[in-house]
Amino acid sequence: MSDRTVRILRPDEQRGAWDLFRAALHVQPGTDEDWDRVSKAYEAERSWGVFEPDLVGTARSFAAEMVVPGGARLPLAAVTGVGVRAGRTRRGVLSALQAAQLADFAERGVALSLLYASEGAIYGRYGYGVATLAKRVVVDRHRAQLRLDVPAGGEVTVLGVDEAAPKWPELYAATATGRVGAMTRSEVYWPGYEASLRRRAKLLQTAVHRGPDGDDGFLTYYVEEDANEHAKLNVMAFHYANPAAFAGLWRFLLSVDLVDEIVLAMRPLDEPHALLFADPRMAKTESTDDECWLRLVDVRAALAARTYGPAEPVVLEVFDRSLPGNDGRYVVGPDGASRTDAEPALRLSADTLAMLYFGTWRASALAATGRIEVFDPAAPEAADVLFGTRESVWCGTFF
Numbered sequence: 001m002s003d004r005t006v007r008i009l010r011p012d013e014q015r016g017a018w019d020l021f022r023a024a025l026h027v028q029p030g031t032d033e034d035w036d037r038v039s040k041a042y043e044a045e046r047s048w049g050v051f052e053p054d055l056v057g058t059a060r061s062f063a064a065e066m067v068v069p070g071g072a073r074l075p076l077a078a079v080t081g082v083g084v085r086a087g088r089t090r091r092g093v094l095s096a097l098q099a100a101q102l103a104d105f106a107e108r109g110v111a112l113s114l115l116y117a118s119e120g121a122i123y124g125r126y127g128y129g130v131a132t133l134a135k136r137v138v139v140d141r142h143r144a145q146l147r148l149d150v151p152a153g154g155e156v157t158v159l160g161v162d163e164a165a166p167k168w169p170e171l172y173a174a175t176a177t178g179r180v181g182a183m184t185r186s187e188v189y190w191p192g193y194e195a196s197l198r199r200r201a202k203l204l205q206t207a208v209h210r211g212p213d214g215d216d217g218f219l220t221y222y223v224e225e226d227a228n229e230h231a232k233l234n235v236m237a238f239h240y241a242n243p244a245a246f247a248g249l250w251r252f253l254l255s256v257d258l259v260d261e262i263v264l265a266m267r268p269l270d271e272p273h274a275l276l277f278a279d280p281r282m283a284k285t286e287s288t289d290d291e292c293w294l295r296l297v298d299v300r301a302a303l304a305a306r307t308y309g310p311a312e313p314v315v316l317e318v319f320d321r322s323l324p325g326n327d328g329r330y331v332v333g334p335d336g337a338s339r340t341d342a343e344p345a346l347r348l349s350a351d352t353l354a355m356l357y358f359g360t361w362r363a364s365a366l367a368a369t370g371r372i373e374v375f376d377p378a379a380p381e382a383a384d385v386l387f388g389t390r391e392s393v394w395c396g397t398f399f
């Protein structure tokens with residue numbers, strides 16, 4: 001389209017972009033009070049608009065770091081606020097935004113980008129793949145009994161949102177950033193997070209767990225009743241630095257009065273809720289869904305930064321339609337990863353590489369379903385071991 005312009009939004013255009021995004025999600029325009037908080041997340045030079053000549057589409061990102069297998073932290077762009085005005089969809093507006101945003105990330109030296117997708121069919125074409133999964137867990141509070149050998153845990157103190165919100169950044173940094181897949185949350189993240197929780201809950205509470213070395217876990221929650229007076233306690237955040245804090249916070253959850261059911265959304269697949277209860281069926285996994293969509297913006301840097309399991313090295317041939325600078329061959333082995341000219345054993349696209357990167361999907365499963373082309377029949381099994389991780393990779397930061 002000839003009269004289309006894709007550019008960074010001016011500060012006075014950002015609120016309109018926010019409203020456009022909300023309208024794309026069928027949500028009414030935000031209040032001035034919400035915008036006061038959310039506007040802090042609109043970082044200069046990271047919010048894009050498509051104009052025809054009025055604003056028809058938008059996307060933004062903010063900077064963070066992400067822990068990759070082995071513990072290194074890579075620069076990450078967290079992509080959010082993607083929306084195209086109704087009536088102007090399916091004309092390439094998102095594709096134009098993606099092209100501009102990805103080129104900008106590459107120029108900034110960002111290694112990874114990450115998003116939560118509203119629908120599963122949108123982002124694969126731009127090199128994003130489902131890289132982490134999460135489960136929804138529901139516990140019947142009246143019937144669930146902790147096993148006698150579950151750790152006792154420490155003291156739990158409950159704070160209201162005004163008192164708790166200023167403490168969240170420190171609590172998060174102390175309890176949540178060690179896990180593979182975790183991302184840092186800078187000061188631009190918190191105001192929007194707070195605004196979204198305040199919007200959702202009438203009474204938002206934060207329970208802080210204190211162990212022998214100080215605060216080592218916290219969760220935020222609210223309780224809502226349905227039309228049948230069935231009360232659900234919804235856990236919005238749940239982070240802990242050790243098993244005693246995990247157990248202590250669960251003891252607290254079970255002790256909250258006037259609650260029928262405890263619901264935890266988006267939890268790590270290997271989090272052992274069922275093992276806490278005398279009857280493990282008390283913790284029901286209601287669903288497993290994609291959590292984060294990852295994109296390796298700089299394939300060489302991303303592959304080189306993580307560690308690998310003990311197996312024969314494998315040569316991958318990567319093709320990347322959106323960032324062709326990533327095209328090429330990479331040898332991946334227990335000693336690291338680098339570019340190579342050697343013959344490839346496996347050939348895969350950028351989105352499939354993103355699915356493989358955290359070990360959430362096995363190379364042999366990706367090959368069996370046609371996502372990886374196999375030249376060496378021994379390579380998928382070797383890649384299973386190389387990319388496998390000890391624990392389920394989980395991000396836990398919704399944006």
Ligand SMILES: CC(=O)SCCNC(=O)CCNC(=O)[C@H](O)C(C)(C)COP(=O)(O)OP(=O)(O)OC[C@H]1O[C@@H](n2cnc3c(N)ncnc32)[C@H](O)[C@@H]1OP(=O)(O)O
Pocket residue numbers: 024025057079080081082083084085088089090091092093094095096115116117118119121122125
């Ligand atoms: C990270 C986040 O913020 S997630 C939130 C994303 N936003 C939303 O879901 C809000 C509602 N939806 C929208 O605003 C828009 O429909 C968007 C952003 C999803 C897509 O924008 P569009 O401008 O319509 O996308 P565009 O025209 O560039 O489409 C590019 C391709 O993706 C396909 N596509 C786009 N959206 C979808 C979809 N929802 N489902 C399936 N395919 C899709 C198009 O068909 C097209 O395919 P092609 O290249 O084979 O022709």
